[in-house]
Amino acid sequence: MSSKFESYQKRRLASSYISVVISIALVLFMLGVLGLVLLKSTTVSNRVKEKIAFTLFLKDKVNRKQINGFKNSLVKEDFARRIVYTSKAQAAKKYSKEIGEDFLTFLGENPLKNGIDIYLKAAFVTPEKMEVLEARFLKNQFVADVSYDKPLINLLTEHIQRIGFWLFVLSGFLALVAIILINSAIRLTIYSKRFNIKTMQMVGATKSFIRKPFIWQGIKLGFIGAFIALIGVGVVVYYIDVFAPSLRLLKDYITLSYVVGGVLLAAFIITLFSTFFATQRFLNLRTDELYY
Template sequence: MSSKFDSYQKRRLRSSYFSVVVSIALVLFMVGVLGLILLKSTRVANTVKEKVAMTLFLKDEVTNEKIFKFKETLKKESYAKKVLYISKENAAKQYSKEIGEDFLKFLGENPLKNGIDIYLKADFVTPEKMHELETRFLKNAFVADVSYDKPLINLLTKNIKRISFWILVVSGFFALIAIVLINSSIRLSIYSKRFNIKTMQMVGATKSFIRKPFIWQGIKLGIIGAFVALVGLSIVVFYIDKYVPSLEILKDYSALAFLGLGVLLSSFIVTWVSTFFATQRFLNLQTDQLYY
């Protein structure tokens, strides 16, 4: 009879551990997917920003030698991602292709100016910083005028801020749900051992001594759940890279490393805290309260 009961208890314990691991894995998987969206949305936003160019129209008297030196100086600036020089001859050819006719035949001369396109780094593509750069360039002796799409920059900055805010709100909401679900799963697994906890306490075991094996067990279950979640995330990342290769998700090693460490660290912290407070709750209960 005793062996059957022990066997039943072991099966029940294994079932409890399995449910905890599955719960942790599912929750961490969802949190990982949201983290991936958050990381890649930032990457996509930065990629869009870095396609915006600020054009410097140069004065006619500026020689080719000075233009070359000026271009090389711009390349070394902290705000410059890429710098391209476009001569007025090439600009005229490009414009003629766009309108479908050679406008130089009508005008007799080329009214366009030599220009330098500066593709800025993402951090500098904001209305304030671009205005500062515009003011700075207009004071330069080589620059006749500065041009960039101000309405586009304002709209781009506004939309990116709005999207980032809602992604953070949704991520925070799901992170809270994750903590609650993992905490509930761990509390249920410890609930089945509440009488053992109270028995150990009654024979003189300290609270820290009683908590220690439960905390280590919770952390181990959390790590197992995290690895299961990472396997699921690896499959998702593989298929995203396969069907949306432009994101270059498999080449973004820093983002993937950050995501993996984030999932592992989250599982460690949440399971440690949840197990600590779950065991503490039963340690503080009176014996007659264990039946409720």
């Protein structure tokens, strides 16, 4: 009879462990995918920003030596990611190709100016910082005019901020749900052992001694759930890379390492604190309260 009861208890305990691992895995999978979206959206938005050119049109009196010196000084600036120089002759050829005829034959001279396209680092592609750069270069002795797409910059910044805000709200909500679900699953597991906890406490075991095996067990279950979640995230990453190869997810080792590290860290922190507070609750209960 006792052997049947013990086997029943073991099956019940194994079932509770499996449910905890599945709960942790599902929640961490959602967090992992959301983290991937957050990190990759930042990468994509930065890539879009860094394709926007900030063009300086140079004065006609500026000679080649001065242009080269000016280019070299721009390369050393913190905001510059890439510098592209376009002579007025190259600009004329490009414009003639776009309109389908040589406009110089009608005008007799080239009205275009030598230009330097500055491709800024993503952090500097904001309306405020670009206005500061515009004001600075308009005072430069070599620069005749400055050109960049102000409406596009404003629109891009507005959309990125809006998307970032809602992703932040969603990530906060899912993090809260993750904590609640994992905490509930771990509490149910410890609830089944509440009488063992109280018995150990009654024979003189300290609270830290009683908590320790439960905490290690919770962390172990958390890492198992995290491993399963990362397998799921890996499958998602693989199929995204197949259907959207331009994102280069499989080669983005920095983003992937952040996701893996974040999932493992979340598993450790949530299970550690959930197990600690769950065991603490039952340690503080009176014996007659264990039946409720």
